[in-house]
Amino acid sequence: MPTSRSTLRHLLTEVMLTLLLVCIARTSLAASYYVSSGSMQPSLMIGDHMLAEPFAYGYSTAVLPWGDRLPHDGLLGTRLFASLPARGDIVVFRGPAGPGSSWVKRVVGLPGDRVQMRDGRLWLNGVPASWHDDGPASEEVADGTTVAAERFTETLPDGRAHPILKRWLRGPLDDTAEIVVPEGHLFVMGDNRDNSADSRVPVAEGGVGLLPLWNLQGRVRLVLASRDIDARTDDAASWLASFRAGRFLQATP
Numbered sequence: 001m002p003t004s005r006s007t008l009r010h011l012l013t014e015v016m017l018t019l020l021l022v023c024i025a026r027t028s029l030a031a032s033y034y035v036s037s038g039s040m041q042p043s044l045m046i047g048d049h050m051l052a053e054p055f056a057y058g059y060s061t062a063v064l065p066w067g068d069r070l071p072h073d074g075l076l077g078t079r080l081f082a083s084l085p086a087r088g089d090i091v092v093f094r095g096p097a098g099p100g101s102s103w104v105k106r107v108v109g110l111p112g113d114r115v116q117m118r119d120g121r122l123w124l125n126g127v128p129a130s131w132h133d134d135g136p137a138s139e140e141v142a143d144g145t146t147v148a149a150e151r152f153t154e155t156l157p158d159g160r161a162h163p164i165l166k167r168w169l170r171g172p173l174d175d176t177a178e179i180v181v182p183e184g185h186l187f188v189m190g191d192n193r194d195n196s197a198d199s200r201v202p203v204a205e206g207g208v209g210l211l212p213l214w215n216l217q218g219r220v221r222l223v224l225a226s227r228d229i230d231a232r233t234d235d236a237a238s239w240l241a242s243f244r245a246g247r248f249l250q251a252t253p
Contacts, residue, residue: 030054031063031218033092033102038140039190039197040104042151042163043090043253045244046140048226050104050252052092052218058082060214062094079213084110085186087124088160090220090252093188093211097203102217105198105208106162109187112180117200120166120174120193127157139165139192144230162253167194176200185210223250 035048044050054063058081085091085107095103109115114125122129137151147167155161168174171194179199181187188211190196201207231242 030221032224033104033220035104038142039192039195040090040106041139041165041192041195042137043106043191044104044220044223045226045247046142047229047244048247049224050092050220051222051224052220054218055081056083056089056219057085057091057213057216060216062099062215063217079216082213084213085216085219086160087156087158088162091186091188092217092220093215094217096209096211096215097206099215103208104220105188105190105196105211107186108156108189109179109181109199111183111185113187114178114180115187115199116178117174117176120169120171122154122156122189123178124157129157130155134163137165139167139195141195144228162191164191164193165195173200179210181210184213186213187211220252222252223247 031052031054033050033052035044035046035050038046058079060079087107087110089107090104091107092102092104095101108122109124114123116123118128121131132153132155134151134153137149138146139149140146149165149167152164152166153161154164173194173196179187187199188208189198189200197205197207199208199210201209203209226244226247228242228244231238233239233242
């Protein structure tokens with residue numbers, strides 16, 4: 001009969017192998033993230049479960065479940081098989097102010113780009129992103145209520161288009177100084193332009209600031225499922241009804 005010591009060794013080996021397989025699957029295949037804020041509306045809604053591709057931009061320790069506890073410099077700060085996102089990609093990343101949390105924004109500026117907001121419009125390298133007014137819309141806020149907004153289609157200078165929301169004609173983040181994105185960093189913004197603590201807001205003030213490439217955890221490909229988290233769920237029927245049927249397996253713009 002096996003001894004208690006060998007049984008324990010066998011059990012520990014199985015646990016370690018299971019954890020290793022989980023880490024491999026999470027860091028090489030796909031990872032699911034939950035959207036808890038409205039900063040990416042209308043592209044992502046509060047209650048969305050989104051699927052991200054971890055290998056899209058190479059590997060860094062940021063994709064590991066305990067990556068926030070590891071050093072971000074030296075060998076452990078290296079990004080293997082690194083590639084840059086494209087302008088317009090939706091990315092999930094470790095928040096610079098709190099690496100234990102994951103944030104999601106859209107990449108609008110790459111290293112070397114000149115980025116500025118003028119009267120609410122995005123300018124890249126001296127060229128304004130074009131806008132098309134899609135008409136009235138609404139924004140879901142944290143308490144589950146909605147407020148009036150206007151929806152636009154923004155087209156980046158290289159031709160990639162995506163939707164955005166605006167609540168005010170002149171919001172507090174609508175005018176910024178021109179910033180040159182430094183090497184090894186990205187400029188990211190939320191599609192909900194008046195309700196996003198993104199690269200327009202310094203890390204010291206609770207924003208993203210200029211995002212280091214190490215922080216990237218993957219590219220968001222699609223919404224797996226979505227649920228109205230403020231809906232009443234007194235029974236199984238109401239719980240099922242709280243899922244947004246139109247957002248199952250929806251590709252992100």
